[in-house]
Every structure is written in structure tokens, then in C-alpha cells.
Amino acid sequence: xxxxxxxxxxxxxxxxxxxxxxxxxxxxxxxxxxxxxxxxxxxxxxxxxxxxxxxxxxxxxxxxxxxxxxxxxxxxxxxxxxxxxxxxxxxxxxxxxxxxxxxxxxxxxxxxxxxxxxxxxxxxxxxxxxxxxxxxxxxxxxxxxxxxxxxxxxxxxxxxxxxxxxxxxxx
Numbered sequence: 001x002x003x004x005x006x007x008x009x010x011x012x013x014x015x016x017x018x019x020x021x022x023x024x025x026x027x028x029x030x031x032x033x034x035x036x037x038x039x040x041x042x043x044x045x046x047x048x049x050x051x052x053x054x055x056x057x058x059x060x061x062x063x064x065x066x067x068x069x070x071x072x073x074x075x076x077x078x079x080x081x082x083x084x085x086x087x088x089x090x091x092x093x094x095x096x097x098x099x100x101x102x103x104x105x106x107x108x109x110x111x112x113x114x115x116x117x118x119x120x121x122x123x124x125x126x127x128x129x130x131x132x133x134x135x136x137x138x139x140x141x142x143x144x145x146x147x148x149x150x151x152x153x154x155x156x157x158x159x160x161x162x163x164x165x166x167x168x169x170x171x
Contacts, residue, residue: 009040016043020050027054033062041072048075052082057090064094067111073104080107084114092118096126099142105135112138116145119152 005013016035020043023031032054035047048066051059060083067079080098083091091114098111112130115123127149130142 013040013042016040017046020046024050024054029055029059033059036062036066041070041075044070044072044075045078048078048082052086055086057086057088060086060088060090064091067094067098067107073102073106076102076104076107077110080110080114084110084117087118089118089120089122092120092122096123099126099130099138105133105138108133108135108138109141112141112145116141116148119148121149121153124149 016038020032020035029051032047032051035043036051038044038047044066048063051063063079063082063086067076067083070076070079076098080095083095095111095115095118099108099115102108102111108130112127115127124146127142127146131139131146133139133142
């Protein structure tokens, strides 16, 4: 909890978190999708991560919208991470946009890593461009992601989705 939160804000957050736990047990995607618009960034961040855990490709568009529009870099970072963990090619366009355009190096770094985790050749040009990013963290992340793309091209895309090693070492 943020030391600067009032007791009232903290209490409301705790009520929501308890409710989130119940809805997590029910795997209630719709509930968590609504929370992506919550005023509390902590709730939004957790909602993104939970959606990625309980859902499938059905939530890529919603998480991609968070990546593109949320006002908080930390929430956008978690959206990029979650899209990488989901691993669907339908997330590539949003991640490429973030690598190229997000004002936060923190988000650009995570979007680059997520592209490497997904392992699609469709991301190679954007990752090569990211090697010239003004942030050293983004450049290094792009290098790691490109190495993963190289590895995927050698071992074959067919086994990529089922290969936990590749998902974990993509970044």
C-alpha cells in the first residue's frame, strides 16, 4: 500500500481486493474487464495480471487498449508483460506500437521483451529499430528479444507455444 493513501482509500481498496479474490475464484472475466477502468491504478494493475491468468486470447484487445491508453506507466508495463505471457500473435501490433511510441522507457522495454516471448518474426523490424532507442534498457531488451526470435527460428515455431523454456527466456 502507498504510504500516502488515506485510510479511507486504503479501506476501499481492501474491500475491492477481497471482492477481486472471490471473482478470481469464479474466473469472472467480465468483472476484471470492468476493473480495467477503475480509478485506482493498483486495482487496474492487478486486474490486468489476473485477466491474463484466467483468460485466453479473448482478452487481448482489452489488455491492448490498456497498453495504449492507461495514464500510468506501471499499468501499461503490466499490460505489456501480460500480453507477452498470453503469447498470442494478436497482441503483436499493440506491442510494436508501444515499443515505438510509448513515452516511458519502462513500457518500451517490457513491450520489447513481450515481443520476444511471443516469438513472431513479425516483430523483428520493430525490435531492430528499438536497438537505436534512446534508452539503454530498451536497447538491451530488444537485443534479448531478437535473440529469442533467432532461437525460435531454429527450434521451430510449432513447439514454441508449448515450450516453457522459450516463454521464460524470451526476456
